[in-house]
Structure formats: C-alpha cells, structure tokens
Amino acid sequence: MRLLVTGGCGFIGSNFIRLVLEEHSEDEVLNLDKLTYAGNPENLRDVEGDPRYSFQQGDICDADDVGKAFAWNPDMVINFAAETHVDRSITSPEDFVKTDVLGTYRLLEQVREMGVRFMQISTDEVYGSISEGSFSEESPLQPNSPYAASKAGADLLVRSYVRTYGIDAVIARSSNNYGPYQYPEKVIPLFVTNLLEGRRVPLYGEGRNIRDWLYVRDNCRGLDLVLRSGQSGEAYNVGAGQEKTNLELTRAILEIMGKGEESIQNVPDRLGHDLRYSVETSKIKALGWSPRMDFESGLQRTVQWYRDHAAWWEPIKSGEFRRYYAEKYGDI
Numbered sequence: 001m002r003l004l005v006t007g008g009c010g011f012i013g014s015n016f017i018r019l020v021l022e023e024h025s026e027d028e029v030l031n032l033d034k035l036t037y038a039g040n041p042e043n044l045r046d047v048e049g050d051p052r053y054s055f056q057q058g059d060i061c062d063a064d065d066v067g068k069a070f071a072w073n074p075d076m077v078i079n080f081a082a083e084t085h086v087d088r089s090i091t092s093p094e095d096f097v098k099t100d101v102l103g104t105y106r107l108l109e110q111v112r113e114m115g116v117r118f119m120q121i122s123t124d125e126v127y128g129s130i131s132e133g134s135f136s137e138e139s140p141l142q143p144n145s146p147y148a149a150s151k152a153g154a155d156l157l158v159r160s161y162v163r164t165y166g167i168d169a170v171i172a173r174s175s176n177n178y179g180p181y182q183y184p185e186k187v188i189p190l191f192v193t194n195l196l197e198g199r200r201v202p203l204y205g206e207g208r209n210i211r212d213w214l215y216v217r218d219n220c221r222g223l224d225l226v227l228r229s230g231q232s233g234e235a236y237n238v239g240a241g242q243e244k245t246n247l248e249l250t251r252a253i254l255e256i257m258g259k260g261e262e263s264i265q266n267v268p269d270r271l272g273h274d275l276r277y278s279v280e281t282s283k284i285k286a287l288g289w290s291p292r293m294d295f296e297s298g299l300q301r302t303v304q305w306y307r308d309h310a311a312w313w314e315p316i317k318s319g320e321f322r323r324y325y326a327e328k329y330g331d332i
C-alpha cells in the first residue's frame with residue numbers, strides 16, 4: 001500500500017508513520033507537512049533513511065502542493081494535518097478555519113478525482129461536552145471551541161463527499177492522546193517539562209474538567225485498523241476509558257516527579273472550557289481493537305521519555321514558544 005499521510009511531522013502523525021513502517025513491511029509512506037510551529041522533522045529523524053519513507057514540505061490548503069502529493073499515486077490518504085490547540089483557536093481562529101476546513105476540502109477534491117480511500121483524523125471534541133454517559137458515533141455534533149467547530153466542519157464535508165460523490169472515506173474520533181513527541185503546549189508535556197525546568201504548572205480553574213487519556217501508540221493501532229477495516233461512510237470513536245480530572249492528572253504527574261502541591265499554580269479558566277469528553281467505543285472494539293496501556297504505566301513512561309529527551313523539547317521551549325508562554329502564563 002502507498003499511504004499519503006498529511007501532518008506527519010506532528011505528534012500523532014509521526015507516531016502513526018513509525019507504527020506503519022514497523023508493522024507493514026510492504027507499505028510506503030509520503031508525508032506532506034507544512035512544518036508549522038507544531039511540525040518538527042526531529043519527530044521522524046529515526047525513519048528518514050528508510051527507503052519506504054519520503055517527505056514533501058507543503059500546505060494542504062494549496063492546490064498545487066496537494067496535486068503534487070497525489071501525483072505520487074497513493075492508495076490511501078490519511079489527514080492528520082490541522083491546527084490543534086484549543087487555546088490558540090480561542091485567540092486566533094482563522095488558521096483553524098483555513099487548515100482544518102479548507103485544507104480538508106482540498107484533499108477531498110483530489111480524493112474525488114482520483115478515487116482513493118480517505119481517512120479523516122477527527123476528535124471527540126466535535127461532540128461537545130457531556131456531564132454523564134458517553135457519546136456514540138450517532139450523537140449530534142455540538143462543538144464549543146473554534147478548534148472543535150472547524151474539526152466538525154471537516155467531518156461534515158467528509159460525510160457529504162461520501163453521500164454526494166460516493167468517495168470511500170472513514171472518520172476516526174479519538175480522545176486526548178499523550179506520549180512521546182507531543183508539543184509542550186498541551187497539558188501533559190507542558191506540566192512535565194515545566195517541572196523538569198523547576199517551574200510551576202498552570203492549572204485552569206479548579207482542575208475539575210475531565211479528559212479521557214489515550215496512549216498515542218494505542219490510538220495509532222486503532223487508527224491503522226479503521227484505515228484498513230473501517231466501513232466507508234462510517235465514523236469510529238477511539239477512547240481509552242481512563243477518565244481523570246485535571247487535578248487528578250496533575251497530582252499523578254507531581255507524584256511521579258517527586259513534587260508537591262506547591263508546584264500547582266491555579267490560573268484563570270479557559271473560555272468556554274468543556275467540562276468532560278467521553279466516547280463510547282463498542283464500534284471500534286467490534287473491529288478487534290482495545291487499548292493496551294493503562295494510565296499509570298503510560299504516564300510513567302511518558303514522564304521518563306521527556307526526562308530522557310531534553311534535547312528534543314528544550315529547543316522548542318526556548319524558541320518561539322518562550323514568547324507564547326510568557327504572554328499566556330507570565331512568570332509561572
């Protein structure tokens with residue numbers, strides 16, 4: 001199989017490419033990535049020399065860049081490329097609408113023309129917040145942040161291209177991922193690296209919001225299964241069933257790192273902050289997937305990875321990120 005992966009230099013995309021190259025010896029991958037602030041070629045340094053892997057720097061919103069990537073003749077296209085940070089979508093939504101909606105549209109146009117299979121990497125955030133119970137794939141899309149709304153827009157475009165043009169496409173909606181190579185603006189790598197730097201951790205509000213933490217390798221195995229066995233026109237939720245409040249998560253990180261509660265700095269809450277995400281996962285389980293990593297082991301392993309890879313995150317935190325961080329969090 002020839003897989004065109006967009007956004008492969010980001011967190012999940014790079015873990016996915018590594019998994020594909022390891023588990024499918026016959027597959028080849030072309031990675032189309034714009035290399036935004038979140039895209040980092042270091043994430044794939046170890047596979048760069050693999051003859052089955054190639055890279056094209058390009059923008060999924062640009063028809064010429066997309067046309068060039070499709071000229072490679074992929075059998076399947078997997079769209080990870082997106083603006084992904086909720087906080088950035090609140091301060092500057094435009095790039096989210098452009099990449100997450102228009103970019104997906106550009107890919108869909110080529111998919112329609114060339115008749116290849118498409119997988120949209122979506123998120124559980126498209127369903128909005130749920131205080132009890134869990135969303136199924138049939139639940140209405142009720143996104144609350146500009147990030148979630150732009151991802152929901154893309155999902156609806158995919159649906160419409162299946163219904164209208166008969167393209168072959170699946171959608172995967174995963175819960176919060178964590179693990180190696182996650183950009184340190186997201187809560188787990190931010191908190192872990194802050195503690196390694198001797199800083200405090202900025203906890204929004206009272207830390208009562210709940211997320212379901214899915215180890216990235218488990219997610220990538222699920223995505224790979226949906227890609228190869230999912231039914232066209234269908235969406236598949238991917239979740240770990242490991243829900244934690246942000247305060248529970250923070251305390252677990254502090255404990256692993258031998259730090260006390262004085263390292264917590266409560267800061268003003270995020271605007272429109274969704275209380276809880278939770279998805280029902282019987283549909284992907286029926287395909288034969290279940291998560292393998294329990295939260296405690298996954299968190300231990302993740303903390304250790306950031307301890308061992310300061311050479312990966314220190315340049316990020318001392319680059320453009322330093323200004324972003326100072327504007328947002330002050331001297332925390």
Ligand code: NAD
Pocket residue numbers: 006007008009010011012013032033034035036037038039040058059060061079080081082083084085099103121122123124151173174175176177178183
């Ligand atoms: P990320 O921010 O780490 O990486 C995004 C990647 O996309 C980067 O490499 C970036 O350079 C690239 N990119 C951005 N705009 C682009 C454009 N216009 N053209 C080409 N490339 C572009 O993101 P992530 O956390 O790895 O998330 C990947 C996907 O998974 C996203 O679609 C996201 O919505 C979805 N998702 C993420 C999570 C999570 O917990 N991180 C959970 C569910 C779903």
Ligand code: TYD
Pocket residue numbers: 085086087176185186187188190202203204209210211246270
């Ligand atoms: P985040 O990692 O940004 O993922 P998402 O918003 O997509 O779920 O945030 C996870 C949770 O952590 C969310 O409830 C917001 C919270 N959070 C903090 O408390 N402090 C922070 O500095 C950040 C970035 C997030």
